[in-house]
Amino acid sequence: MSGYDLVTFGETMIRLSPPNFRRLEQTHLLEVNVGGSELNVAVTAQRLGLRTAYVTRLTRNPLGRMIANKAREHGVDVSHIVWTDEDRVGVYFVEFGASPRPNAVIYDRRDSAMARIRPGEIDWESIFTETKLFHTSGITPALSETATAATEEAVKEAKRAGVKVSIDLNYRARLWSREKAREVMTPLVESADILLTTEEDTARVFGIKAESYEEVAKKLADEFELEAVAITIRETPSVWRNTWTAIVYAEGEIFRGPKYEIEIVDRVGAGDSFTGGFLYGYLTRGPEAGVNYGVAVSALKQTNPGDICWATPEEVERLLKGGGLRIVR
Amino acid sequence: MSGYDLVTFGETMIRLSPPNFRRLEQTHLLEVNVGGSELNVAVTAQRLGLRTAYVTRLTRNPLGRMIANKAREHGVDVSHIVWTDEDRVGVYFVEFGASPRPNAVIYDRRDSAMARIRPGEIDWESIFTETKLFHTSGITPALSETATAATEEAVKEAKRAGVKVSIDLNYRARLWSREKAREVMTPLVESADILLTTEEDTARVFGIKAESYEEVAKKLADEFELEAVAITIRETPSVWRNTWTAIVYAEGEIFRGPKYEIEIVDRVGAGDSFTGGFLYGYLTRGPEAGVNYGVAVSALKQTNPGDICWATPEEVERLLKGGGLRIVR
Amino acid sequence: MSGYDLVTFGETMIRLSPPNFRRLEQTHLLEVNVGGSELNVAVTAQRLGLRTAYVTRLTRNPLGRMIANKAREHGVDVSHIVWTDEDRVGVYFVEFGASPRPNAVIYDRRDSAMARIRPGEIDWESIFTETKLFHTSGITPALSETATAATEEAVKEAKRAGVKVSIDLNYRARLWSREKAREVMTPLVESADILLTTEEDTARVFGIKAESYEEVAKKLADEFELEAVAITIRETPSVWRNTWTAIVYAEGEIFRGPKYEIEIVDRVGAGDSFTGGFLYGYLTRGPEAGVNYGVAVSALKQTNPGDICWATPEEVERLLKGGGLRIVR
Amino acid sequence: MSGYDLVTFGETMIRLSPPNFRRLEQTHLLEVNVGGSELNVAVTAQRLGLRTAYVTRLTRNPLGRMIANKAREHGVDVSHIVWTDEDRVGVYFVEFGASPRPNAVIYDRRDSAMARIRPGEIDWESIFTETKLFHTSGITPALSETATAATEEAVKEAKRAGVKVSIDLNYRARLWSREKAREVMTPLVESADILLTTEEDTARVFGIKAESYEEVAKKLADEFELEAVAITIRETPSVWRNTWTAIVYAEGEIFRGPKYEIEIVDRVGAGDSFTGGFLYGYLTRGPEAGVNYGVAVSALKQTNPGDICWATPEEVERLLKGGGLRIVR
Amino acid sequence: MSGYDLVTFGETMIRLSPPNFRRLEQTHLLEVNVGGSELNVAVTAQRLGLRTAYVTRLTRNPLGRMIANKAREHGVDVSHIVWTDEDRVGVYFVEFGASPRPNAVIYDRRDSAMARIRPGEIDWESIFTETKLFHTSGITPALSETATAATEEAVKEAKRAGVKVSIDLNYRARLWSREKAREVMTPLVESADILLTTEEDTARVFGIKAESYEEVAKKLADEFELEAVAITIRETPSVWRNTWTAIVYAEGEIFRGPKYEIEIVDRVGAGDSFTGGFLYGYLTRGPEAGVNYGVAVSALKQTNPGDICWATPEEVERLLKGGGLRIVR
Amino acid sequence: MSGYDLVTFGETMIRLSPPNFRRLEQTHLLEVNVGGSELNVAVTAQRLGLRTAYVTRLTRNPLGRMIANKAREHGVDVSHIVWTDEDRVGVYFVEFGASPRPNAVIYDRRDSAMARIRPGEIDWESIFTETKLFHTSGITPALSETATAATEEAVKEAKRAGVKVSIDLNYRARLWSREKAREVMTPLVESADILLTTEEDTARVFGIKAESYEEVAKKLADEFELEAVAITIRETPSVWRNTWTAIVYAEGEIFRGPKYEIEIVDRVGAGDSFTGGFLYGYLTRGPEAGVNYGVAVSALKQTNPGDICWATPEEVERLLKGGGLRIVR
Numbered sequence A, B, C, D, E, F: 001m002s003g004y005d006l007v008t009f010g011e012t013m014i015r016l017s018p019p020n021f022r023r024l025e026q027t028h029l030l031e032v033n034v035g036g037s038e039l040n041v042a043v044t045a046q047r048l049g050l051r052t053a054y055v056t057r058l059t060r061n062p063l064g065r066m067i068a069n070k071a072r073e074h075g076v077d078v079s080h081i082v083w084t085d086e087d088r089v090g091v092y093f094v095e096f097g098a099s100p101r102p103n104a105v106i107y108d109r110r111d112s113a114m115a116r117i118r119p120g121e122i123d124w125e126s127i128f129t130e131t132k133l134f135h136t137s138g139i140t141p142a143l144s145e146t147a148t149a150a151t152e153e154a155v156k157e158a159k160r161a162g163v164k165v166s167i168d169l170n171y172r173a174r175l176w177s178r179e180k181a182r183e184v185m186t187p188l189v190e191s192a193d194i195l196l197t198t199e200e201d202t203a204r205v206f207g208i209k210a211e212s213y214e215e216v217a218k219k220l221a222d223e224f225e226l227e228a229v230a231i232t233i234r235e236t237p238s239v240w241r242n243t244w245t246a247i248v249y250a251e252g253e254i255f256r257g258p259k260y261e262i263e264i265v266d267r268v269g270a271g272d273s274f275t276g277g278f279l280y281g282y283l284t285r286g287p288e289a290g291v292n293y294g295v296a297v298s299a300l301k302q303t304n305p306g307d308i309c310w311a312t313p314e315e316v317e318r319l320l321k322g323g324g325l326r327i328v329r
Helices: A037-048 A062-073 A145-160 A178-191 A199-206 A213-224 A270-285 A287-301 A313-320 B037-048 B062-073 B145-160 B178-191 B199-206 B213-224 B270-285 B287-301 B313-320 C037-048 C062-073 C145-160 C178-191 C199-206 C213-224 C270-285 C287-301 C313-320 D037-048 D062-073 D145-160 D178-191 D199-206 D213-224 D270-285 D287-301 D313-320 E037-048 E062-073 E145-160 E178-191 E199-206 E213-224 E270-285 E287-301 E313-320 F037-048 F062-073 F145-160 F178-191 F199-206 F213-224 F270-285 F287-301 F313-320
Strands: A006-009 A013-017 A029-035 A052-055 A057-059 A082-084 A091-095 A104-108 A133-137 A164-168 A194-197 A228-235 A241-250 A253-256 A260-263 B006-009 B013-017 B029-035 B052-055 B057-059 B082-084 B091-095 B104-108 B133-137 B164-168 B194-197 B228-235 B241-250 B253-256 B260-263 C006-009 C013-017 C029-035 C052-055 C057-059 C082-084 C091-095 C104-108 C133-137 C164-168 C194-197 C228-235 C241-250 C253-256 C260-263 D006-009 D013-017 D029-035 D052-055 D057-059 D082-084 D091-095 D104-108 D133-137 D164-168 D194-197 D228-235 D241-250 D253-256 D260-263 E006-009 E013-017 E029-035 E052-055 E057-059 E082-084 E091-095 E104-108 E133-137 E164-168 E194-197 E228-235 E241-250 E253-256 E260-263 F006-009 F013-017 F029-035 F052-055 F057-059 F082-084 F091-095 F104-108 F133-137 F164-168 F194-197 F228-235 F241-250 F253-256 F260-263
Touching: A006 A037, A013 A062, A029 A037, A029 A062, A037 A052, A037 A062, A037 A133, A037 A270, A037 A287, A037 A313, A057 A062, A062 C062, A062 F091, A091 F062, A133 A145, A133 A270, A145 A164, A145 A178, A164 A178, A164 A270, A178 A199, A194 A199, A194 A213, A194 A270, A199 A213, A199 A228, A213 A228, A213 A241, A213 A253, A228 A270, A228 A287, A241 A270, A241 A287, A253 A287, A260 A287, A270 A287, A287 A313, B006 B037, B013 B062, B029 B037, B029 B062, B037 B052, B037 B062, B037 B133, B037 B270, B037 B287, B037 B313, B057 B062, B062 C091, B062 D062, B091 C062, B133 B145, B133 B270, B145 B164, B145 B178, B164 B178, B164 B270, B178 B199, B194 B199, B194 B213, B194 B270, B199 B213, B199 B228, B213 B228, B213 B241, B213 B253, B228 B270, B228 B287, B241 B270, B241 B287, B253 B287, B260 B287, B270 B287, B287 B313, C006 C037, C013 C062, C029 C037, C029 C062, C037 C052, C037 C062, C037 C133, C037 C270, C037 C287, C037 C313, C057 C062, C133 C145, C133 C270, C145 C164, C145 C178, C164 C178, C164 C270, C178 C199, C194 C199, C194 C213, C194 C270, C199 C213, C199 C228, C213 C228, C213 C241, C213 C253, C228 C270, C228 C287, C241 C270, C241 C287, C253 C287, C260 C287, C270 C287, C287 C313, D006 D037, D013 D062, D029 D037, D029 D062, D037 D052, D037 D062, D037 D133, D037 D270, D037 D287, D037 D313, D057 D062, D062 E091, D091 E062, D133 D145, D133 D270, D145 D164, D145 D178, D164 D178, D164 D270, D178 D199, D194 D199, D194 D213, D194 D270, D199 D213, D199 D228, D213 D228, D213 D241, D213 D253, D228 D270, D228 D287, D241 D270, D241 D287, D253 D287, D260 D287, D270 D287, D287 D313, E006 E037, E013 E062, E029 E037, E029 E062, E037 E052, E037 E062, E037 E133, E037 E270, E037 E287, E037 E313, E057 E062, E062 F062, E133 E145, E133 E270, E145 E164, E145 E178, E164 E178, E164 E270, E178 E199, E194 E199, E194 E213, E194 E270, E199 E213, E199 E228, E213 E228, E213 E241, E213 E253, E228 E270, E228 E287, E241 E270, E241 E287, E253 E287, E260 E287, E270 E287, E287 E313, F006 F037, F013 F062, F029 F037, F029 F062, F037 F052, F037 F062, F037 F133, F037 F270, F037 F287, F037 F313, F057 F062, F133 F145, F133 F270, F145 F164, F145 F178, F164 F178, F164 F270, F178 F199, F194 F199, F194 F213, F194 F270, F199 F213, F199 F228, F213 F228, F213 F241, F213 F253, F228 F270, F228 F287, F241 F270, F241 F287, F253 F287, F260 F287, F270 F287, F287 F313
Parallel strands: A006 A052, A006 A133, A013 A091, A057 A082, A133 A164, A164 A194, A194 A228, B006 B052, B006 B133, B013 B091, B057 B082, B133 B164, B164 B194, B194 B228, C006 C052, C006 C133, C013 C091, C057 C082, C133 C164, C164 C194, C194 C228, D006 D052, D006 D133, D013 D091, D057 D082, D133 D164, D164 D194, D194 D228, E006 E052, E006 E133, E013 E091, E057 E082, E133 E164, E164 E194, E194 E228, F006 F052, F006 F133, F013 F091, F057 F082, F133 F164, F164 F194, F194 F228
Antiparallel strands: A013 A029, A029 F029, A091 A104, A228 A241, A241 A253, A241 A260, B013 B029, B029 C029, B091 B104, B228 B241, B241 B253, B241 B260, C013 C029, C091 C104, C228 C241, C241 C253, C241 C260, D013 D029, D029 E029, D091 D104, D228 D241, D241 D253, D241 D260, E013 E029, E091 E104, E228 E241, E241 E253, E241 E260, F013 F029, F091 F104, F228 F241, F241 F253, F241 F260
8 A cells, every 4th residue: 555644664562561550570460552652653643634554574473463453453554564484573561650669661672573674675665655754763773783774774765755754863772872873863863854852862862952942942953954843841740640741843933732731541652642643733734733733642642551542533622622621421 | 118218210321431541442341330320329328327219210131130239239229110121221431531531421321221211100109108208310301201201200299299309400411402401300490309419500401600609509499499409519620639529508508518639539420429428418417417428428439439339327427527548447 | 445355244343241251240340342243254354365344334432433443453444434423333242151051142232323324325336346255144134124225235236346245144033033034135145146154044034944954055055046055063062162064065066164173262253254264265265165264263263252253374274284282382 | 127938047258269260379369259058048049039038147347248238239138137346257268170179168257247146136036927938057057156056046936936947958067077067957957847958968967878869868858857858969070060950859759850061160059059949949839840940040050150149030941941052142 | 597687577467458449348359468567577678688587377278378478479588487277367458548538457367377376386596596686566466465475485585695676566456455555565665676666656555755756766765775766757648649758766866768759559568668678778787778778668669569568679779869750761 | 508309490481371262462461470391390399398499590670580589489499590680581472272272382582591591600519519309301401502501511510419310301393403402402311310201202302202101211211221201191182171191110110190181271381290299209209109299280280370380288199099079178
């Protein structure tokens, strides 16, 4: 298939988490979800109304199939996934915390099928026919040397096909050093049109700091010649209660999203849902809609268990209109 | 049987809710409870010490039996339930939320056995022998044309038998329009002795508004010549944390209940528990006890999963005495 | 989309079943699955390798979305589903038994969105472009008068488009009488190319009986001028242990499938999986492959919880080669 | 209340059992049921149609209330239960096995409220007004010296009031020796009209053995001048698969019940359900109906988790008519 | 074995708690944990790095084994446990609350194996060879007269062997009166080197009150000639959110621990974890480390379900360094 | 510590399995157990009465700790485990089947901490002081080249210290070829005193076949100069029902164990439990006791969920005496 509004590219892992705030060491059951930054983006965007495809490399076994199945469950096209009989499906564990114990994540992702991807395995030319936007995150090139090359190939092919490029900086200290990240991410972000990030990641990877979020966004847009820069902003007075908002710099202007008090059910994947919502709004109605949809849908995401957002467009609209907290009957 | 302190009349449905804040779309398990405004009232009152009966119409299948069983589990008499081999047992779904996502309810109640009730099916004359109070809510006549007629019949029979009538206004926009509600509810409330409601329902159904809750209560008492009017008052700063209180106007005076900070486990059915507690207190000790018992028992209810209140008289007494939040050993 | 090997048409309901052999009356949890004869067929066929689409009518709410999602999860195309804001999603309850208590099913499907379907709502012409086979069951026309008409329309459109028609007789006594079923099903089966049934349904609907399964199949093929007739055969010495096989009459010959001893995890949907496997084998390799794939995949299905088959082609091949019962490592 | 068909008297405990064949030592969850021989009898009889009451002594705490609630859930009258603030509610643990590991039960029942019952605490005179039958088991007098006296009082009062007496021998080696049991049970059974037992218990307590079950029943009837003697017969070729039947000697004749192959979900309480079904059939239609109802309802019981029988009269009738193992739709 | 840093002595019970804020009366499942003040102390200290042993008396059945197993799971030595075929394992039930409903505990511990312990059953002489510290709580002597004597014996043996003695006052009103507690505890605390308590218990047992926590600590140290006195301090603005800290008086100085806002998962056992952490810090680095480790580890404990602390030394260090609430990856 | 009856050496993984016969692809929960052939052996032997230690290499994270904890839970000494901050803990998935679908296992164990073990990391000299027997399986050397060398080192050190060596052939085709296995295992088995195996593994690795199990055992004993050879024998008429027995050749004689019909709850780890039981019996009472204990304890194991055996010595004795299938009260 082809003709996508959005194509995302990256790794999805099986996520295992003990129920009811149990520690891993004490649990006898694990809840199973799938989670991957770029899959999360695609699902949110698809649920809001974009036509999306998700590209990755998966081992042909029940765990690999589960990942593709869950993407399909939300309507994301998976026909370009590369299947292999080799390698493995990465796994990660999430322990949900309570103040003063933060959430904790343990990754077991080495040598996964996606980390072993090599340039030339994906037919980007046919995928990018009539595609509007390509999205990946800083996690994808960080997976391995070959994954770096495969990411560079994807971005180059996108540019060649006239497809816009969106990148979430998403720095993962477990995967690479700040120096290595800067070296690889600099040309990738230079090729990009849209950047999504946090103030902290920007400082860690690019050393860019400023007095305000707004200044950071402008600096990034200038330095990398970006069409739009989005920064998500979280305050964590406690583990179970956060505030959440974002700003976007685009068209020479700052757009501020709404700010929500969030009772946290599961904050993992919030940034990805922001990206999915932002890209939906941005592609269909511009930067102001982008930041509003992004913040609202990702606020709702944090009230669902699992990395993936289950909100509907109607719920996002309701929240943006200030829907209130009474029972919806 | 006969000789009840309280007889309630209305529909109970099977309530299905995903555990752990899951969305319906993502759940693989549903918790099963039974829930119905008038059943909830009867259970609370019975647990506190009244002799109660619950009257409804149920399909003779496991779901119908489950509803009768649960009423019996709390000691509510079910010997006057009308059983049929026709129709169905209504179902509703509750999705529990977290700020900024409110709780949501989806009803699937059309053509239920209770919606198909007709006047003449219940032997009110024998039920009302030595009964003190009859209670129903605005949901019951809203179920269907025949249910309206059956409700009118019940109220008429109560008056004829010298049984006091209590009505919870409980407006359900999914079931009827405000106009239709006003048309039906006006004569019913005029026949009643006690009215339980919220400021919002009063405004929606009767168009009665005022500067304060107290004024609303007085206006209602005056307009409908009521012996007592109770208004429950909830503030929802967040989904998981509410405040809860109530006022009662009776004997020409305003009685204010205590106000509680509530950590919400399940707020569905709180108003009904208030009614059960109020009627218990009012019938046994007067309006001040009514509002105190009502608020305290319904505050405790909101810390139990399910529509139904599992508090004991001792717990209500303890809370009214300012029991504190230390572990009870 | 278009270009399907198989398009199926019918109702899917939310299936609710108590875990661990609990009775409905005693359960506090329900497992949630989706189940519908024609969806089950499509999923099995898709998993084995056909390109399938599933057509139905669904209410636009979380329950309706869950049904479409689960079809998509397996790769079944759902782009032709008709969505409505009216009506409801049907529900059914399954109690799993143990000898001497059989499994029991309670339906609550009246007035569902699919029962309210009307001719003209589906664009069969575009769906049937390049489609090879259309499948429905005797449940679909039994849902309502309008559903009968919509089924007749679909079959007529299939014939007009040169699409083969497959019908599972699937008599449901709760939905219509034998007489009504015979009246409606006779012309439908006469239009069909393939019939799937059981000896018992054939006797109940068409009054066709014979000395042997083989004779029944031949009689049906002759009377309705069918290209292929498949009969599934189950023996139930106990609730937890059954034997399972099938025969097919086609090309003037009887083809017998393998016979399996089955330790029953969930037998609901076995016939549908047979159909999905049969159609896969029949379309790709002929009647002998059809009966083999059909029996093997549906034997495996009965070891999965839920109506839907999760077997893979590799597992079916392994079983057909006599894979044995040792641990697969 | 009064006017019962059947009044039963004995202890009910909280039953705790690990799910999924876990050993106690390895479990992290326990399923909660209530179980007591005489409660089980009352529930089965009530569900089949008798008006029953259950008499016991319970500690006034949530565990005690749970026991009364569960009796009420099935419609059994609990208004004669003696409540105390002293003592405790007994607990027992069940580990479900699989061949060659049998089920195992651990009791922790010492000093329970019922073991501490004393003569004079129950107003038998008023309970027995218009009551037809009184039932208890050999467990009740075995609980303690005072419980022996209280049981003797109950039987004496029953005789005085013209109420028939039924006794289940139910020998528990953990509670008393064979000698002590014989000493106490002999006069009790001599006062009884109906005896329910197994061949093994008869041999252990009374030393009565014979060539056949039929002979044992006759001997017992002769020796204790009983109106009816019922013996249940179980074969256990494996833990998960048993056969089950019973015989009754009454009116000078042997009546044999049907024999069922049972896939065991939970065999605990089977004998009690037999008693409930037998007493229902015997009181309403005589010994043949007694043995048939008893065997059928208790066969169904063994397919339900928990000590308590959830079968309906319709299901019992269906089974007695040879209902078969096909799905009931 | 011998050569312990810490030996603790007391009762452990099986703890049963309904999940998801259910009331006991409404639950169908119970979570199983083991809980005992002195076991909790040993586990925390062992996890932080001390070599510990736990001494108790247990019935030789699966429940007793579960308790020993869980101690061993954390590396606590159990080779000195006294096993008996008599008596029982105590049980307690915890209902988790939500404001305004506090947590509630129901004990069923009478006649447990540990309550039946007698002096002379434990070989303290060999246990105390090369042991540094002995710890028990005010619960142990409160269990029974013989347990009082056994506790006195243990303390006397510790003093004789030159082992330091630590006592947690831990007053349990269900077990004994304030007068009896004072009579028994006074000489025990006089023999002790370290006392852990709360302001409230101190007032209840010894009648010691003061203007400040610090004054109370000093008074206790003076009156009982103690080397160190620790007081834990909890504020409970709501059931789900508490603050937690402690002070220690030692070496003529007050040491104040950090103060944490805690989102309560399970506060039972917090004081015991404080003791375990305090003893670890105190023995290895002195009173300041003691109060810091004690507060930090017990703050983390309150975010784990179960009485037992699952924190690691690294997590405690991280918290003491002000680790923050971001996801730990 | 030292002075063990039995020291085992090998890898343990985290085992994840869907509940209730779910396929991995369809599950939302996974049950967590730990499983490793040599750990299973140690646990069974420890539970029966030997003093055991388990040696492995583990990553210092919650998964590694869980494995050590579970060994400790049963009393197995873990003080010689090698901890590392590198590598990972292996994981495997078990899908439980039902006829005709066999159980299936998916391994994800590459690059685990144990596969990365190197000679010289373990202080065998001190471990083997006063140790009686060393046991490992063919899985351990198959993990990697360095693991082969480490296994060879362990066996050499055992021989040098005069410790008997026991080896379970345990061929894993996923880990190495038959040729490689034969090359490595031949000298290891030549160094061994005791061999445990199945007829099939013997044929695959050594090409040894014979007319009967007895002949195979003798051939092995002769060829490798073994003191004892044990062969376990399973028949699998269905997935849920197997028969199980074993023979041992020792002292020039064949000893046959009892044969059990087993209702399978979880057969994984049965062979390991046999080994644990055999070694217990063999070391304490000789080959006849060995085969009897081995078969009985491993029959009981198959009725427990998880790889690990929870039987007690009393239960094994009871089964060997022909305990029967009645409820144990």
